[in-house]
Amino acid sequence: GAGVSQSPSNKVTEKGKDVELRCDPISGHTALYWYRQRLGQGLEFLIYFQGNSAPDKSGLPSDRFSAERTGESVSTLTIQRTQQEDSAVYLCASSYLFEHNEQFFGPGTRLTVL
Amino acid sequence: AQTVTQSQPEMSVQEAETVTLSCTYDTSENNYYLFWYKQPPSRQMILVIRQEAYKQQNATENRFSVNFQKAAKSFSLKISDSQLGDTAMYFCAFMTPNTGNQFYFGTGTSLTVIP
Numbered sequence: 001g002a003g004v005s006q007s008p009s010n011k012v013t014e015k016g017k018d019v020e021l022r023c024d025p026i027s028g029h030t031a032l033y034w035y036r037q038r039l040g041q042g043l044e045f046l047i048y049f050q051g052n053s054a055p056d057k058s059g060l061p062s063d064r065f066s067a068e069r070t071g072e073s074v075s076t077l078t079i080q081r082t083q084q085e086d087s088a089v090y091l092c093a094s095s096y097l098f099e100h101n102e103q104f105f106g107p108g109t110r111l112t113v114l
Numbered sequence: 115a116q117t118v119t120q121s122q123p124e125m126s127v128q129e130a131e132t133v134t135l136s137c138t139y140d141t142s143e144n145n146y147y148l149f150w151y152k153q154p155p156s157r158q159m160i161l162v163i164r165q166e167a168y169k170q171q172n173a174t175e176n177r178f179s180v181n182f183q184k185a186a187k188s189f190s191l192k193i194s195d196s197q198l199g200d201t202a203m204y205f206c207a208f209m210t211p212n213t214g215n216q217f218y219f220g221t222g223t224s225l226t227v228i229p
Contacts, residue, residue: 043219
């Protein structure tokens with residue numbers, strides 16, 4: 001009965017480097033969400049997957065951010081040429097197809113860009 | 115556009131007392147869902163309670179209940195008999211199927227339960 005897992009739990013990188021953040025949703029969950037949470041702030045929606053497709057990419061902050069999902073399972077959020085303002089906790093959540101079901105969140109990846 | 119506002123950045127309550135966290139939202143949609151999530155220091159977000167907009171009856175989950183005022187677009191969370199484990203950030207969230215199942219979160223209220 002594993003929940004949503006994310007890796008790494010912490011990532012420190014230098015400005016300008018690329019990073020990949022991974023999310024393993026709960027098996028059978030068709031919907032997958034990525035959020036960004038800056039220190040002391042709420043959740044900022046980034047992207048949402050229904051199956052392997054992302055009907056809404058409007059939340060991605062810039063073209064340096066991209067995400068993909070394969071096999072209706074694992075998702076990867078990639079940030080290219082990281083900037084200091086990218087420092088935040090990146091949270092992943094998954095849920096069943098129907099909108100009224102709750103989102104189950106992972107523990108997040110804390111990204112620090114030096 | 116959908117917005118969620120939590121006007122209380124920080125609150126505290128004595129153990130065993132009752133506290134109410136406020137949340138207002140703005141939407142032109144008629145079909146939507148409201149949620150309260152809890153985020154303890156461990157960072158793990160946990161669903162506390164959920165309310166469907168079409169239901170007039172306020173949702174209740176043990177010590178947690180909501181006061182849902184649809185006309186006022188208000189969705190407050192009441193925690194009764196507060197416990198030390200209730201110390202956490204609480205986020206109010208809104209979702210409508212008409213915006214691609216996107217969730218909108220408030221900025222959160224930090225609740226501290228004082229022994």
